[in-house]
Amino acid sequence: MDGAVLSCFFCNITETHAPIRISESWKTAIKRNLRNEVRFSLMEPSRTRIHLRKPIKKHSDPQGTDSIEMDDTVDDLDDDMETDNDELQKEDNPEWDPEEIETISSLFRGRIPQKPGKKTRERPLPLPVPYKQRPLGLPSSKTHATTVNSSRKSLTSRLYKDPTFLVGLAKQIKNLPPEKDVSTVLNNYSRFLRKSSLSLTVRELGHMGLPERALQIFCWVQKQPHLSPDDRLLASTVEVLARNHELKLSFKLEKFLSLSSQNVYEAVVKGFIRSGNLKLAYKLISAAKNRKIMVDTGVYAKLILELGKSPDNYVHVLTLLEELGEREDLNLTQQDCTAIMKVCIKLEKFEIVEGLYNWFKDSGREPSIVMYTTVIHSRYCNNCYREALALVWEMEGRNCLFDLPAYRVVIKLFVALNDLSRAVRYFSKLKEAGFSAGFDIYMDVIKIYALHGMIADCKEVCKEVEVAGFKVEEQTRLLLMQMDYY
Numbered sequence: 001m002d003g004a005v006l007s008c009f010f011c012n013i014t015e016t017h018a019p020i021r022i023s024e025s026w027k028t029a030i031k032r033n034l035r036n037e038v039r040f041s042l043m044e045p046s047r048t049r050i051h052l053r054k055p056i057k058k059h060s061d062p063q064g065t066d067s068i069e070m071d072d073t074v075d076d077l078d079d080d081m082e083t084d085n086d087e088l089q090k091e092d093n094p095e096w097d098p099e100e101i102e103t104i105s106s107l108f109r110g111r112i113p114q115k116p117g118k119k120t121r122e123r124p125l126p127l128p129v130p131y132k133q134r135p136l137g138l139p140s141s142k143t144h145a146t147t148v149n150s151s152r153k154s155l156t157s158r159l160y161k162d163p164t165f166l167v168g169l170a171k172q173i174k175n176l177p178p179e180k181d182v183s184t185v186l187n188n189y190s191r192f193l194r195k196s197s198l199s200l201t202v203r204e205l206g207h208m209g210l211p212e213r214a215l216q217i218f219c220w221v222q223k224q225p226h227l228s229p230d231d232r233l234l235a236s237t238v239e240v241l242a243r244n245h246e247l248k249l250s251f252k253l254e255k256f257l258s259l260s261s262q263n264v265y266e267a268v269v270k271g272f273i274r275s276g277n278l279k280l281a282y283k284l285i286s287a288a289k290n291r292k293i294m295v296d297t298g299v300y301a302k303l304i305l306e307l308g309k310s311p312d313n314y315v316h317v318l319t320l321l322e323e324l325g326e327r328e329d330l331n332l333t334q335q336d337c338t339a340i341m342k343v344c345i346k347l348e349k350f351e352i353v354e355g356l357y358n359w360f361k362d363s364g365r366e367p368s369i370v371m372y373t374t375v376i377h378s379r380y381c382n383n384c385y386r387e388a389l390a391l392v393w394e395m396e397g398r399n400c401l402f403d404l405p406a407y408r409v410v411i412k413l414f415v416a417l418n419d420l421s422r423a424v425r426y427f428s429k430l431k432e433a434g435f436s437a438g439f440d441i442y443m444d445v446i447k448i449y450a451l452h453g454m455i456a457d458c459k460e461v462c463k464e465v466e467v468a469g470f471k472v473e474e475q476t477r478l479l480l481m482q483m484d485y486y
Contacts, residue, residue, distance in 0.1 A: 160194040170204035173213050182216045190224065196232040206240030214240045235267035242271025266299050273302050282307070282316055289323065300324050301336035308343030317343060321352060330359065334368055341374045345381055353378040369395070373406045376413065385417050404435045415444045423448050439470045446472070450479050 096104075159165045172185045186193075198221060202214045218237040221227045241247035247268065260268070265288065272281040281303055288295050304320050307313035321344070324330075332340075337356050344352045357375050360367065367375075372395050379388035392410055395402075402410070407430040414423035427445050430437060437445075442465045449457045458480065465472060472480075 159189075159192045160197045163200060165192075166197065166200045167204050169198075170201045170208065173201075173205065173217075174208055174210060181220075182213060183220050186217070186220055193224075193227060195227055195230050198227075199230070199232045199236040202233060202236040202240055206236075206243060209244070211240050211244040211246045215246075231261055231263055235263045238264060239267040239271040239274075242268050242277075243274045245275055245277075247271065262293060262295075265293065266296055269295065269299050270302065273299075273306055276306075278303070278306055278313070282320075285320070294329070297324060297327060297329070297331050298333065298336055301332060301340055304343055305339040308346060314347060317347065321349070325352075332356075332360075334360070334365070334371060338371050338374050341371070341378065345374070345378050348381075350378050350382040366398075369400050369403060369406055372400065373403075373409050377409050380409065380413050380416065385413060388413050389417070402429070402433070404430075404438075407433075407435065408438065408441055411441055411444055415448045418448070418451065420448055420452050436468070437464075439465075442468070442470065443473060443476055446476055447479070450476075 169185065169189065173182050176182070176185065198217055202217055205211070205214045205217070214237055218233060221230060221233055238247055265284070269281050269284050272278070272284070285295055285299070285303065300320055300323070304317055304324075307317045307320070321340075324340075337360050341353045341356055344350070344356075353375060357367070357371070360371070372391055376388045376391050379385070379391070392413070395406075400406075407426060411423055411426050411430075414426065423445065427437070427441070430441070442461060446458055446461050446465075449461065462472060462480075
């Protein structure tokens with residue numbers, strides 16, 4: 001007999017309760033609780049209590065409806081029910097086949113053994129995916145493994161070259177009272193700075209008109225071992241001082257050339273150019289040539305542009321152009337080339353303009369609308385109208401967006417060619433683009449209309465001139481008088 005059944009017989013059966021159906025048989029006293037669960041208590045504290053849900057059995061009703069058998073509460077068990085319960089237990093415990101027992105027991109051992117004669121099922125290979133196929137050969141290097149996320153970088157590596165941070169330092173220094181030194185601000189950020197970091201701060205102070213603060217920064221850096229010496233900071237400082245007329249070269253130029261590096265020397269020249277001290281800047285470049293110091297060609301371009309604004313300096317400009325022509329290491333930007341071209345047009349050195357234009361194209365760069373306009377104006381001034389017209393077609397082929405100076409030069413060219421249709425067409429394009437025609441453009445259009453005897457069109461353009469607030473020049477007035485307009 002079951003151990004649980006025997007323990008129930010030797011204990012107080014009336015203290016153990018559980019809900020039971022008539023068809024079920026247990027050797028314990030059972031009691032129903034409020035949640036319709038069966039609770040077994042075998043009168044031993046060490047045993048675990050088992051909770052089962054209320055058993056429900058459905059019976060088919062002869063009339064087609066299902067009826068649910070109700071549970072009864074049994075308080076006492078009779079000995080007469082033992083025989084019936086044993087028979088029911090036999091029915092509830094059917095015999096297992098050997099294969100089923102082996103299958104169930106294998107669950108506790110591991111994998112279910114396959115039946116003999118049954119081959120292992122082979123999984124088909126997946127279809128090849130184009131983007132997953134790699135060519136045969138050595139594996140490519142994993143470049144992504146060396147990349148570092150910018151968010152993981154330290155604060156120092158992000159701040160020492162951050163323009164916002166460095167310009168913010170300049171603003172903090174600007175807001176300092178006059179009696180306080182820049183060290184009150186820079187001491188707080190000393191650990192974040194590196195060499196050449198403060199060069200941007202110094203240049204920003206120069207734009208603010210504070211050269212004395214820039215000099216204070218340079219003096220503060222000299223006392224910091226991890227920031228000094230800094231050649232870029234020195235170059236920025238002397239440029240700011242020279243630009244604001246605070247740099248005095250009281251010693252000899254030979255001594256200055258021997259003490260300074262090329263970057264510092266060029267910075268001094270740039271500062272004097274921006275301050276308007278062109279004679280001293282020209283003197284420094286001439287001294288550098290005598291000592292065979294190769295000053296950057298961009299400095300030459302800036303000095304040529306400033307000297308070309310005054311006819312008194314044309315002699316110096318020609319000298320600088322000759323020196324620039326002898327250089328083989330030209331390093332000119334598009335703005336530098338255009339600036340030199342404009343000065344050469346004033347000096348009527350049209351061959352230099354063509355040489356610069358060809359050199360720029362041979363270097364593999366494409367001219368901008370400003371350079372096209374400058375070269376067309378140079379050819380127009382040199383009376384090379386057909387060559388200038390070829391550049392106009394090149395601009396049209398590249399779909400260049402014309403600006404107002406381009407329209408002015410092109411209309412002037414078509415008037416010189418006496419091409420009425422193209423001159424009028426570009427005059428209409430100018431209006432469609434939203435530009436306001438200048439006085440010289442109006443005069444050119446009136447002139448070409450008058451040459452072709454189109455009096456009505458002349459009247460219309462003259463009205464536009466008066467509405468724009470201009471007056472017709474005397475030469476154009478005489479031309480219209482000859483045509484009996486007045």
